[in-house]
Amino acid sequence: MKNDKIKRFEGEWVEKAIGSLASGIRGVTYNPFMLKSHLGPTDVILLRANNIHENNIIFDEIRIIPRDIVQNDQILVNGDILVCMSNGSKDLVGKNARYDINNRNCTVGSFCSIFRVSENFCKSFVFYLFQSNTFKKAIDNILAGTSINNLQIKTIENIIVGIPSLKTEQTAIATVLSDTDHLINSLEKLISKKQAIKKGAMQELLTGKKRLPGFSGEWVEMKLVDIALNIKTGECNNEDKEENGKYPFFVRSQQIERINHYSHDCEAIIIPGEGKIGQIFHYINGKFNYHQRVYKISDFNNVDGKFVFFYMSMFFGEYALMNSVKATVDSLRLPTFQNFDIYIPKNKLEQTAIATVLSDMDTEIEKLTTKLNKLKDIKQGMMSELLTGRIRLPKPEQIQSFKPSISHNETIENMVLLAGVINAFYHPKYALGRKKVQKLLYLLFRHLGKNLAHFKEKTFGPYDNFFRYNIEQNAEKSKYIISKSDKKSTMFEKGEKIQQALYYINKWGYHDSFGWLYDSFKFKNVDDLEVLATVDWAMTKLRDKDIDISVSTVKDYIENSREWKDKLKRDIFSDQSIKKAIEWSEELFG
Numbered sequence: 231m232k233n234d235k236i237k238r239f240e241g242e243w244v245e246k247a248i249g250s251l252a253s254g255i256r257g258v259t260y261n262p263f264m265l266k267s268h269l270g271p272t273d274v275i276l277l278r279a280n281n282i283h284e285n286n287i288i289f290d291e292i293r294i295i296p297r298d299i300v301q302n303d304q305i306l307v308n309g310d311i312l313v314c315m316s317n318g319s320k321d322l323v324g325k326n327a328r329y330d331i332n333n334r335n336c337t338v339g340s341f342c343s344i345f346r347v348s349e350n351f352c353k354s355f356v357f358y359l360f361q362s363n364t365f366k367k368a369i370d371n372i373l374a375g376t377s378i379n380n381l382q383i384k385t386i387e388n389i390i391v392g393i394p395s396l397k398t399e400q401t402a403i404a405t406v407l408s409d410t411d412h413l414i415n416s417l418e419k420l421i422s423k424k425q426a427i428k429k430g431a432m433q434e435l436l437t438g439k440k441r442l443p444g445f446s447g448e449w450v451e452m453k454l455v456d457i458a459l460n461i462k463t464g465e466c467n468n469e470d471k472e473e474n475g476k477y478p479f480f481v482r483s484q485q486i487e488r489i490n491h492y493s494h495d496c497e498a499i500i501i502p503g504e505g506k507i508g509q510i511f512h513y514i515n516g517k518f519n520y521h522q523r524v525y526k527i528s529d530f531n532n533v534d535g536k537f538v539f540f541y542m543s544m545f546f547g548e549y550a551l552m553n554s555v556k557a558t559v560d561s562l563r564l565p566t567f568q569n570f571d572i573y574i575p576k577n578k579l580e581q582t583a584i585a586t587v588l589s590d591m592d593t594e595i596e597k598l599t600t601k602l603n604k605l606k607d608i609k610q611g612m613m614s615e616l617l618t619g620r621i622r623l624p625k626p627e628q629i630q631s632f633k634p635s636i637s638h639n640e641t642i643e644n645m646v647l648l649a650g651v652i653n654a655f656y657h658p659k660y661a662l663g664r665k666k667v668q669k670l671l672y673l674l675f676r677h678l679g680k681n682l683a684h685f686k687e688k689t690f691g692p693y694d695n696f697f698r699y700n701i702e703q704n705a706e707k708s709k710y711i712i713s714k715s716d717k718k719s720t721m722f723e724k725g726e727k728i729q730q731a732l733y734y735i736n737k738w739g740y741h742d743s744f745g746w747l748y749d750s751f752k753f754k755n756v757d758d759l760e761v762l763a764t765v766d767w768a769m770t771k772l773r774d775k776d777i778d779i780s781v782s783t784v785k786d787y788i789e790n791s792r793e794w795k796d797k798l799k800r801d802i803f804s805d806q807s808i809k810k811a812i813e814w815s816e817e818l819f820g
Contacts, residue, residue, distance in 0.1 A: 238622040241396035248365075249387025251356050252311065252345040255303055256383065257338040258295065266294040274300050278339045279314040282327045285361060287312065297335070304344065306336045309353035311345040311360050315381045323379050324369035328357045343383050352397055354404035359391050362617045363610075392618060402623045403616045410609045413741065417602045420742050421595060428591040432544045435584045437573065442587070445580040455568035457538065460529035462564075463503060464493065464520035480520040484510050492517040497535045498528040499542060504561035507554050508547030513539040525567060534578055536585035541572055590817070597749060643738070644701045647674065649710035649731035650740065652722045654748045664720045668693050669759035674747050676766065676819055678740075685767075687793045690760065692767045705731075750818065757802045764788065764797060765811035766819065781808050 434440035475488030
């Protein structure tokens with residue numbers, strides 16, 4: 231369907247005061263002596279400004295008050311918008327979150343207000359107006375030029391915003407933004423999960439509780455001064471930084487500034503000597519400069535600097551707090567660094583192997599964080615366009631209905647997974663053939679822990695004839711995909727109803743898995759994937775027979791396969807390639 235044929239919402243946009251959309255209700259004023267230590271069946275949870283965090287409500291450090299001091303309209307209901315009205319910092323005044331929690335008796339304290347949306351308007355849309363740049367700029371203008379960080383309900387109610395006159399358009403806009411929020415939340419949860427996994431790995435690998443394959447040597451305890459021969463502070467001040475400087479400039483914060491001259495070109499660990507003691511750690515290998523109250527740890531003596539970095543980022547914080555100089559600002563002195571004990575493998579190769587594992591985890595988290603930040607930027611752009619009416623959405627009858635009208639069975643799921651692979655890897659400039667799709671499906675199934683019974687040891691295998699002769703045709707009939715065949719090969723493209731398959735992917739919780747698939751294999755060619763899939767398949771079969779994994783045992787397995795033995799005659803199945811594939815498989819699947 232061409233864009234110029236899409237019928238979009240044409241209803242009028244009107245300007246309204248927030249007070250005509252949502253009425254303000256003051257928070258509860260209470261005496262601290264009224265607070266209770268335990269939540270009884272009729273008591274009320276009191277939420278305060280610190281419970282509104284990054285547009286969400288968190289239930290940390292809550293207070294409990296008796297029900298009889300709370301008016302009926304002060305009890306929160308789903309869709310209420312909580313707004314911070316007063317705080318010590320202007321940055322916090324006006325921050326808000328939507329209450330959408332069932333089965334809890336909650337209210338807000340006197341430093342917050344409740345804005346209850348009229349049933350005449352879409353509650354989610356009105357919440358996004360509170361999140362919009364229009365609202366934030368209005369708050370900034372109200373607070374500008376005053377030292378009083380305080381808002382009144384009437385002031386907020388008088389803020390003018392634009393809104394579609396049609397509630398159906400309000401709902402359509404809110405749905406689009408809500409779907410984006412769902413993706414953001416899913417990605418945030420995945421990052422938190424990866425960070426927790428990394429923390430667990432650090433606790434095991436940096437203490438010797440878990441050893442990497444092939445290592446069994448002694449660990450020793452050493453002083454930092456014996457393995458880092460140069461520990462000293464810098465010579466620059468904050469005033470030396472340049473906005474677009476050529477080199478990194480490490481100051482007393484997590485933020486890395488820039489500067490136009492460098493003092494060192496080496497591998498180093500950078501730790502502030504005051505401020506957030508034991509919380510900030512930087513690693514660099516190259517040209518840089520650093521602040522006079524920041525310590526540089528360098529000139530590593532027969533140890534892996536990256537291992538030392540990970541060890542210190544894990545264990546130095548608690549030690550530093552216990553050994554800091556207590557003054558106006560807690561600070562660290564040189565002996566605190568010199569006397570820090572490090573438990574370290576004697577074999578430098580093991581140090582490097584551990585550092586590599588943890589670095590790879592960092593790289594994965596950084597990629598996900600970059601993706602998250604891009605998604606947040608996209609959402610902000612969408613809000614700027616959709617909440618001002620500059621872009622109008624298609625009318626409901628023009629929007630493809632993505633809601634499942636069929637049961638979630640194995641065939642439907644496989645059709646969706648196939649469509650998801652084609653959606654992720656199709657590019658109009660580069661042909662996407664069946665051979666590559668089959669390998670990607672195999673690797674996706676491995677990641678998801680699905681049954682591999684349909685995959686067989688065919689010539690270019692692992693290969694699934696069930697997908698070839700059943701799933702492909704059904705996915706094409708459903709218009710999820712398009713296939714184009716000639717005498718030599720079959721190529722795939724996205725079908726006109728690919729979005730319906732993507733809806734299922736999100737609904738069934740597969741979005742993150744496709745992100746993993748794309749990030750892992752976006753730059754890999756068909757040969758890379760064939761070697762990996764073949765070797766991984768052989769490894770799973772060898773493990774089933776309790777046979778150790780090695781280049782030799784994998785080659786023996788392939789040699790004894792009637793369909794696969796000729797693979798070993800191909801250059802891509804060299805001993806080195808098989809060795810790399812074994813390592814790659816272990817990295818991906820354990």
